[in-house]
Amino acid sequence: MAKYAFFLGCIAPLRYPGIEKSTRVVCESLGIELVDLTDASCCPAPGVIRAFSRKAWLAAAARNLALAEKMELDIVTICNGCFGSLFDAAHELNNNPENLAEVNEILAEIGMEYKGTTEVRHFAEVLYNDIGIEKLKASITNPLDYKVATFYGCHFLKPSKYKAIDNPEDAHVLDDLVEATGAQSMPRMQKMMCCGAGGGVRSALGDVAMKLTKQNLDNMVEGGAEYIVDICPFCHLQFDTGEGELGFKLPVLHLSQLYGIAMGMNAKDLGLDAHKVPVTL
Amino acid sequence: MVTPNVDFAREIADAGGAEVKMCFQCGTCTASCPSGRQTSYRVRKLMRQAQLGLKEQIFEGEDLWDCTTCYACEERCPRTVPIVDIIIALRNMAVAEGHMYEDHKKTAQSLYSIGHTVSINDKVREQRKALGLSAEPPTVIANPAAMAQLKKILAAAGFDKIVE
Numbered sequence: 001m002a003k004y005a006f007f008l009g010c011i012a013p014l015r016y017p018g019i020e021k022s023t024r025v026v027c028e029s030l031g032i033e034l035v036d037l038t039d040a041s042c043c044p045a046p047g048v049i050r051a052f053s054r055k056a057w058l059a060a061a062a063r064n065l066a067l068a069e070k071m072e073l074d075i076v077t078i079c080n081g082c083f084g085s086l087f088d089a090a091h092e093l094n095n096n097p098e099n100l101a102e103v104n105e106i107l108a109e110i111g112m113e114y115k116g117t118t119e120v121r122h123f124a125e126v127l128y129n130d131i132g133i134e135k136l137k138a139s140i141t142n143p144l145d146y147k148v149a150t151f152y153g154c155h156f157l158k159p160s161k162y163k164a165i166d167n168p169e170d171a172h173v174l175d176d177l178v179e180a181t182g183a184q185s186m187p188r189m190q191k192m193m194c195c196g197a198g199g200g201v202r203s204a205l206g207d208v209a210m211k212l213t214k215q216n217l218d219n220m221v222e223g224g225a226e227y228i229v230d231i232c233p234f235c236h237l238q239f240d241t242g243e244g245e246l247g248f249k250l251p252v253l254h255l256s257q258l259y260g261i262a263m264g265m266n267a268k269d270l271g272l273d274a275h276k277v278p279v280t281l
Numbered sequence: 282m283v284t285p286n287v288d289f290a291r292e293i294a295d296a297g298g299a300e301v302k303m304c305f306q307c308g309t310c311t312a313s314c315p316s317g318r319q320t321s322y323r324v325r326k327l328m329r330q331a332q333l334g335l336k337e338q339i340f341e342g343e344d345l346w347d348c349t350t351c352y353a354c355e356e357r358c359p360r361t362v363p364i365v366d367i368i369i370a371l372r373n374m375a376v377a378e379g380h381m382y383e384d385h386k387k388t389a390q391s392l393y394s395i396g397h398t399v400s401i402n403d404k405v406r407e408q409r410k411a412l413g414l415s416a417e418p419p420t421v422i423a424n425p426a427a428m429a430q431l432k433k434i435l436a437a438a439g440f441d442k443i444v445e
Contacts, residue, residue, distance in 0.1 A: 008418050008419075008420060010397040010398045010399050011399060013409070013414075013418035013420070014397060014399050014400070014401055014405055014418070015399060015405070017405065017408050017409045017412055017414055018408075018412065020412075020414060020418070021412040021413070021414055036419045038419045038420075038424075039419075039420065039421055039424050039427035040420050040421070041392075041396035041397065041420060041421045041427075041428075041431050042392050042396060042397045042398050044392055044398070045388075045398055046350065047349065047350040048385060048388050048389075048398070049388070049389065049392060049398070050369055051350075051368075051369055051372035051373065051376070051385075052372070052373065052376045052381070052385065052389055052440075052443050053373060053376070053438060053439060053440055053443055054296065054297045054369060054370070054373055055438040055439060056435050056438035056439060056440035056443075058438075059434045059435065059437070059438045060392075060431060060434065060435060060438075063430070063431065063434060106434050106437045106438055107434060109433055109434060109437050110430040110433050110434055112430075154349070154350070154351040154352055154353075155350075155352075158351070158352035158353075158355070158356055159352050159355055159356070159363075159365070160356060161361075168352075168356055169356070190315075192353075193315050193351075193353075194315050194316075194349045194351035194353070196315075196316075196349060197349070198349035198350050198351060199346075199348050199349040199350040199351075200346060200382075200384075200385050200388070201316065201346070201347065201348075201349045203382075203384040203385060203387075203388055204346060204382035204384045204385050205343065205346060205347065205382075208316060208319055208320055208347055209349075211319040212315050212316065212319060212349070215315070215318075215319075268411075269412065269413075271408065271412055274408055
């Protein structure tokens, strides 16, 4: 049985707890054991916190990695931001003794040490690589007929020089995962484009973020999509909270919620009532 | 006539940004940038400003903060310039000199006070309980001692000066 330290991040547990819940239930039924990464913090966010201080970002990320190392577990995340930060931080520390020594000087102040052994995984890629499409198909009890716009976001696949998960210009992993539920992945222009929220743009320059969001939504509708399936609570938040103002009503589902529905989970357990755009199953 | 400021390029590299001189101004980055399609932000221009050490132009404009860190530019750069690392380094340098949006400061303060970039409230606690989850996630938010440790290392890395 695969076993991981479950890294929650910020947006999922504090804005869309249904994503956390459905991840827990879906993983349990697929035989993936999630152990809470107790006392973890924000990853911290790769585009904002890292933009303010790379040093503070790396220290806080190292603390999260060290907590998992102590449990002798690799980390699984349900968010591209968390994945981006923790993967990048692990890459910087696990392969570079100089960086590691520097960050350990800071961690020593709280009696911690990071040895550089934690690997960081993303929920979507764990489903694809650890479980596999055939086994996932066999787990579906409620096949779906949704027409879906798959939304990869940015930090799941990029920078691809470190993350050899899929082709960032023409990816298929999420499409395969969505289609394994019976749903149909609809084609569209600029499929790999950013939602607009990242890098602190949502918080400080919200109108710019919304312009990118609208471009994505226009492309999705033009491609015939009726649902959005994401793998990042921050993209999820950007679409779910932005659609009303922009005049769209495509229900937004995190991949864990899509699988929850397809595996026959009770709609109440998916936390869909916390969504701004109504979701009817 | 503008004279290249070599020291500025070195500062960028020292801040984790690598060699900005590697950029040969082809413009693939600008053509790939989804933010630049909506704003006046031009990645190529920013890289040129960085090469020339035009610090005030970079730090005082909005362009530096229009990047969503989506990596579209970096993926396609024929010179494999780590553009996002350079932007992050430039932002670090700008913030160190006091150039920071109020909303960004709030995000930083949130991390420094509760360990997360968004707050918790009673509505979320109720939603969590209704789902059978703990009212507060099992993170630093539920453990003041762990939060104190996070705060200590953030301060040791100089973050206390940013949130002031």
